Amino acid sequence: MQKAQDQRYDVLQSSSELGWSNLFAEVRSYGRGGGTHPADPETKIAILLDGSEGISVCRIGGSWRLSEHIPGNVWVKPMGGKYDEGYTATATTIRVLNLHLTASVFTQLGDYYGLPAALARSVRYVCGEQDEVVNQVGLSVLSEMITPTAAGRMFAETASLLLAARLLHAHWDAGSVRLPIERRHRLDERRLRRVLDYVEEHLADDIAVADLANVASLSIFYFTRAFSAAVGMPPHRYVSQRRLEWAKTMIAAGGTSIAEMAFVCGFSSQSSFTRAFRRATGLTPAMYRREFGS
Numbered sequence: 558m559q560k561a562q563d564q565r566y567d568v569l570q571s572s573s574e575l576g577w578s579n580l581f582a583e584v585r586s587y588g589r590g591g592g593t594h595p596a597d598p599e600t601k602i603a604i605l606l607d608g609s610e611g612i613s614v615c616r617i618g619g620s621w622r623l624s625e626h627i628p629g630n631v632w633v634k635p636m637g638g639k640y641d642e643g644y645t646a647t648a649t650t651i652r653v654l655n656l657h658l659t660a661s662v663f664t665q666l667g668d669y670y671g672l673p674a675a676l677a678r679s680v681r682y683v684c685g686e687q688d689e690v691v692n693q694v695g696l697s698v699l700s701e702m703i704t705p706t707a708a709g710r711m712f713a714e715t716a717s718l719l720l721a722a723r724l725l726h727a728h729w730d731a732g733s734v735r736l737p738i739e740r741r742h743r744l745d746e747r748r749l750r751r752v753l754d755y756v757e758e759h760l761a762d763d764i765a766v767a768d769l770a771n772v773a774s775l776s777i778f779y780f781t782r783a784f785s786a787a788v789g790m791p792p793h794r795y796v797s798q799r800r801l802e803w804a805k806t807m808i809a810a811g812g813t814s815i816a817e818m819a820f821v822c823g824f825s826s827q828s829s830f831t832r833a834f835r836r837a838t839g840l841t842p843a844m845y846r847r848e849f850g851s
Contacts, residue, residue: 569652572702575825576710580717581657582698588650600658600680602720603632604695608651617682624685626651629692633683633728636660654695662721669776680724690723704836705829707804707822708764708797715766715793718777744783748773752784756796760803761821766792801837804830808842809849815842 570584581599584606611626624630663676698716701709744752755772756764769792770780785791790798800822807813819830834842 570699570702572698572713575702575705575713577713578710579659579662580698580713580720582702583655583657584699584702585653585655586650587653597634597636597657599660600636600663600721600724601634602656602658602691602695602724603634604654604656604692605630605685606652606654606699608649611651613685615684617684622682622684627685627687629687629689630685631683631688631691632685633680633724635680635682636678654699656695656698656720658717658721658724662717663725665718665777666721666725669778676721676725679729681728683728688723688727690727691720694719694723704832705825706793706797706833707800707824707830708793708795709825710823711764711766711796712793715777715781715791718766722778744773744775744780744787748775749784749787756799760796760800763823764796797833798837801834804834804842805838805845805849808846811846811850818842 566585566587568583569586570582572580572582589611605626605628607628608626612623613626613632614621614623616622624632667676694716698713701712701716706712752769752772755769759768766777766781769784770777773780773783775783781792784795788795804818804822807818808815815831816827819827822830824830824833831841834840834845838845840848
């Protein structure tokens with residue numbers, strides 16, 4: 558086997574323009590060949606999206622690991638970790654979703670649940686294993702990249718915490734981390750009303766899941782589950798829906814440009830806003846204004 562060279566790839570999709578803070582996502586296309594894998598300053602998850610038959614081989618701490626290219630397979634490289642040498646052998650081209658988690662995501666989890674420090678460095682290497690939880694969250698992230706919504710940053714925040722929690726639960730060197738379940742509080746009608754009122758008052762602001770959880774006096778994980786059970790959808794989807802309803806009212810009333818509405822609704826561009834608005838209403842903002850405008 559020849560000595561590995563720097564691996565070549567093409568970037569097909571990126572979250573760099575979406576304003577996400579704790580999660581960076583990128584879809585890459587790799588051709589046949591091999592490459593080195595230098596140390597990463599963040600925890601990296603790679604999910605094989607599609608591609609032809611092939612294998613990946615890497616050497617970690619002197620041990621060689623081989624994995625088949627099966628769509629949905631997951632590779633995890635801990636923060637600061639590296640493959641001594643890495644090789645990829647494929648018949649043609651594969652597409653890979655790379656997800657990078659900042660150390661601050663793990664710090665948040667540690668703060669919420671009183672877990673040990675340096676959690677990001679406790680994640681073990683994973684080489685081409687099936688993990689349906691990571692795969693499904695990754696596919697949801699990919700969907701948000703392709704068709705951004707009004708609550709995309711809020712969704713990315715939640716997704717980053719879910720991914721970090723999954724890595725600690727299923728892929729921790731020291732064993733499994735059991736996150737405690739809060740039973741003392743529930744999202745009763747009073748708490749729910751406070752949260753819904755907060756959303757209405759801050760539709761034009763950058764709402765974070767942590768903000769809503771603080772309003773309800775619950776942790777992010779418990780709040781997300783309790784809110785979904787009470788409302789029938791996760792917080793980010795509810796905020797996205799309310800922003801689009803607000804946009805419909807503003808567009809019909811006139812006086813606000815489509816570009817301005819895209820900005821106040823939290824979209825990264827007017828085109829993303831237009832696509833989301835059309836998916837929700839069947840009409841573009843301009844068509845909606847002509848049909849329902851005052």
